[in-house]
Amino acid sequence: MPSPAQVPRRLSVLPFRGSAAVAEGLLSWTMLRSPAWIRLLPDVYVHRNGYRDGDHRMWCDAVALRLPPGAAIAGRSAAFLWGADLLGLDASTPGSSPPTFRTAGRGTRPPVTVLLPRAARLRPHPRVRPVRSVLPDTDRTRFAGLPVTTALRTAFDLGRQGPRVDALVAVEALLHRRVVKLPALRAYSAAHAGWPGAALLREVLALAEPLCESPMETRLRLLLLDAGLGPLTAQHDVHDARGRFVARVDLAWPALRVAVEYDGDHHRERAHFRQDVARLNALRAAGWLVVRFTADDVLRHPHATVALVRQALRERATR
Structure with a gap:
């Protein structure tokens, strides 16, 4: 039976070279063969309490x-x-x-x-x-x-x-x-x-x-640019008729007052949902048309996504 492994403080969290630990007298090869230690790579170990496979x-x-x-x-x-x-x-x-x-x-x-x-x-x-x-x-x-x-x-x-x-x-x-x-x-x-x-x-x-704040926002922006719907402004600050700040929108055509927003999973949380409703109402009151998309829209339905934005821009341009 292998001897119970001791856990020197300096080896309790981070990976280390097994040969170096043995040379310093901190551990023995017998100890390293115990379940307390996990071999990550040749001669590289970590204590089981510090092991996180997806880290x-x-x-x-x-x-x-x-x-x-x-x-x-x-x-x-x-x-x-x-x-x-x-x-x-x-x-x-x-x-x-x-x-x-x-x-x-x-x-x-x-x-x-x-x-x-x-x-x-x-x-x-x-x-x-x-x-x-x-x-x-x-x-x-x-x-x-x-x-x-x-x-x-x-x-x-x-x-x-x-x-x-x-x-x-x-x-x-x-x-x-x-x-x-x-x-x-x-x-x-x-x-x-x-x-x-x-x-x-x-x-x-x-x-x-x-100014793009997330990978999906970048993907949405590139999708619209490739469809010929540029130029567009990223992270545009919207103000009302009295100059008061209303909201910052992900992508915008300021002259037409059209905004495109990417909604991540966090928007489904109750508190976020309430904030989004109030924010959307404020943007509408300021005369803005907002089109919102999810990852599924961008990745799996790009043609429909582009069509909706194109329609919104056309509606505003002909007003």
Whole structure:
């Protein structure tokens, strides 16, 4: 029978290298074989109380312990660390299928994306998605204690990866978090114009709107722009005839007083529903026509969504 595992305070929450813990005399290999410890990666363990299978930050912590010199967490994993959670992007993008890791009975878990210098080596693992590229020191930093691509490099990389809507969602999410500024990203893109995907990034940067507040709002906006219903204003402040603030709407054609709103799941809560009713009535009193959509409208019924907006604009234009 293995000896009962002790739990040193410094190893009670975060992943750690087993060999380092044994070398320091904190644990023995026999202890690490007990049910108190979970092996995440080769030589990387976490205490069972700190294990959360769907916690991407835990997996980033674990993978970082195995990275060779010069490598960094990158892509959507880096965006997650910078505060823009794009990990569920695949589920809301019909036809897109970047790699994911499926665990029995636990659903789909995205792997940790890492950027490796071309000569670096890393043992393959289903929880790790390696990407090889040039990675100068100026494009790497430490954030939240982990080696990660800078926010600028993260946005540059994600903005070059199709589909176009996903690239725009990623860039706008990082812009909205204010960890990247649009002029700096444009300058960086121009300085790396020969890189793969640069043409897509240029198109994304021409469309990018830092004021968009959610991935679905970005998708709705792009859907309407592609249908020829632009230009339109994001996050427009509506005032009544006396100049008093009424509401801020997601997307607007101010001259026509037409607004388009995306309603997420939180709008179904009772308190939110009451606020929405009062807000909608105030917008109508101010002379605005508001058309509201859900994720299902945008993702599964795009033609009907565009038709409703087009009809609203036509009604206002002919008044």
